[in-house]
Amino acid sequence: MTPTLASSRFPFADFPTSKVAPSGKICRTMAAEKTNGLILRVTDFSETSRIVVLFPQDFGKISALAKGGTRLKGPFESALDLLAQCRIVFLRKSSGGLDLLTEAQLIQRFRPVERDLTSLYAGYYVAELLLGLTEDYDPHPLLYQEVVQTLEAFGDSEQVRRAILRFELMLLREIGQLPDFETCMGCGSELTTGRVFGFWVSQGGLICPGCQREEFPPVTVHAGTAAALRTYSAEGDQMWRRVDLSPQQYKEMRRVTTSAISHVLGRRPKMLAYL
């Protein structure tokens, strides 16, 4: 089924960007920003309004008040749906406080596989990580594209687990926290020789057999997994789609990304328990 294109406007969608004060002086109000954005969280604020946390392509995460967001029925309601991709218009608050969402037009709803909870929870996991690991107004247009592709991949049960790994690694790269999968964190040697490496999360990368110590947590990474980690974390490159993972490689990558994400987040992501 093709997604329906729903459009709706708030009552004050034509909010002026400037107005004439009684003194005759023109007072500039906030400029309207237009972009595409993903909805990461929707909470009721009052009987008629909602607070929406969005991840807009060109601005980074924002929190915006959607006045009348609960009152309007039909298409607008469906546009403010978790993980929906929307064309949005918002007014940026100059000093703290919430931005004001004035328009939302649905581009693509999140469509997990029916009766496949892993696919649905994978979407929630993406929202949890974007909420927890990206900063307000820190734009990540490349990550936005990756997230859109990730959510599309969640529509295919076969792709879900690999797409999660790709997303986690691209998110870590974008926020400057991608572990080093090329050289040993202990001695700096290239990780081209040796068959089994360790993962040293607090130092941000892999370690060679010579630098491995008993006191380090036993996260082992075989050479094939290290190569897969490099492929899956390559920026802008879609090679990862052609690299299938053995059960062992998947397990090792899962441990590396869980460890790295939990380290940066300061806790284990809640949704991981369901994946």
Ligand SMILES: [Zn+2]
């Ligand atoms: Zn070393």
